[in-house]
Amino acid sequence: MHNINPTKGQKLGHTYIKRSLEPIIKRAASEFPAVVLTGPRQSGKTTLLKHLFSKQYQYVSLEPPDVRISAKEDPRAFLEMYPSPVIFDEIQNAPDLLPYIKEKIDADRSRAGQYLLTGSQNILLIQQVTESLAGRTAILRLLPFSQREIEAQPDRSLPWDAESPPDYSRKYSYQKLWEGFIRGYYPEPNVQTRRDTNLWHASYVQTYLERDVRTLRQVGDLSQFQSFLRALAARSAQLLNLTDIARDLGIAVNTAKAWLSILEATYQVIVLRPYFANVGKRLVKTPKIYFTDAGTLCYLVGLKDPAHAASGPMGGAIMETVVISEIIKTLTHQGVQPQTYFWRTTAGTEVDLIVDTGERLVPIEVKLSATLHPAMAAAIKTFQKDFGDAAGPGYIIHPGDTALPLGANVSALPLLEL
Known part of the structure; x- marks a missing residue:
């Protein structure tokens, strides 16, 4: 399991600034099998998900090259290694995972909150998500602080x-x-x-x-x-x-x-x-x-x-x-x-x-x-x-x-x- 750089997001010591999106994302995770959280880099996506879900979900960053290669070369084995509920951070780095995530979701379609995905590129990511996870995911955006x-x-x-x-x-x-x-x-x-x-x-x-x-x-x-x-x-x-x-x-x-x-x-x-x-x-x-x-x-x-x-x-x-x-x-x-x-x-x-x-x-x-x-x-x-x-x-x-x-x-x- 890979951890983020401690400076990523907005956490410093015990400081956490509450986000307006929190009730929306909790509701989405209780209703959809997958939730995709997009937004610019450094807008706090990782921090928000870890703050709300770290007790129930394991966290995997898809930025390190070795993790990316593992996800690409054998996606089914990768998903077995990191079973749901799981947070996959920066999913645009491993888009090949999405059809296999769909396969996992479809095996237990009624279970909400299986996968929480983040990404920082709107057009490519949304296109890939809608092709692979249509009807199975809520797509939300997190921008910098208001x-x-x-x-x-x-x-x-x-x-x-x-x-x-x-x-x-x-x-x-x-x-x-x-x-x-x-x-x-x-x-x-x-x-x-x-x-x-x-x-x-x-x-x-x-x-x-x-x-x-x-x-x-x-x-x-x-x-x-x-x-x-x-x-x-x-x-x-x-x-x-x-x-x-x-x-x-x-x-x-x-x-x-x-x-x-x-x-x-x-x-x-x-x-x-x-x-x-x-x-x-x-x-x-x-x-x-x-x-x-x-x-x-x-x-x-x-x-x-x-x-x-x-x-x-x-x-x-x-x-x-x-x-x-x-x-x-x-x-x-x-x-x-x-x-x-x-x-x-x-x-x-x-x-x-x-x-x-x-x-x-x-x-x-x-x-x-x-x-x-x-x-x-x-x-x-x-x-x-x-x-x-x-x-x-x-x-x-x-x-x-x-x-x-x-x-x-x-x-x-x-x-x-x-």
Whole structure:
């Protein structure tokens, strides 16, 4: 039985930060024969599974080459050596196991929680899992920490779902807020707070490039791919023009598209697409790009100082990244597939984020200024007017500590009350 490197995940001594996904994954393990937990490297997948299931399950990492070879050469013998219930970590390293896991499950189809699998590559892994384990597995995603998890409030609802209003009495340090943005939301730099944040992100990006990108085989020149990463970071929160980026870097547009799909498949970026509805206005079709983690974004654009980050040209993009990723992480960790978009007319009216709850469309604007005034709500009011009853209450999210109504059906909320 193979143990993980003790620094993997978010465990340090007896520190464990409770995750919002815990009740969802426990329920899935009680209902399905297999559960697949995906997400970026270092998001805490291993730590979460070991925290919840280590007493009943043995743990096997499929990263060491000898284990991988053993699983590949004689999968049936390997599964006999590690009988269920078992956690197989980084299953994408041994995809040949999946048909044999299916065979084991089918021998005792009614028994839930036989196999818990983790993986950090979305497209390939999900394709392999759905081919081999269709109908036998729940697929869940674990992203880096949300702010509510860091604040030990993993079950806190989003404002439009909350039964009672948030507590606005707390005061926040602007400096600490931006220090947190630069640190990012991966477990390790948040638990090991004395770590050099910049060094951690440098190591993460390098490791990510070497492991995941090489595995997906579409990248010949890693240094050019790193330039592509930085070019994307510089255009964060903007309409994404891959033709311009490809021209600037001297690569083919199809190469840029393939590289973007790698970043999306490995959970490094969020591609936010425009919301379409027939309201008589022609909407732009180009998506916007955000990094999943604000710390990764800050590292790639060379920001280490909170004051420079807040006041520099990337300040608005960083703030948008934090808000959008917080909402997506919160929904994802509820076991929901987030339906998130932006809205922009050809006339230039734009709402940063639209959350489709299934019952209504929630418009959200992100502002870098904590000085609030009614004009901030103009785009949201336009959206609400165009969409009528389909539009829900709107929110202006800002970095201050004041909550105010900014007109009918629009509220300004502090970021940390999101």
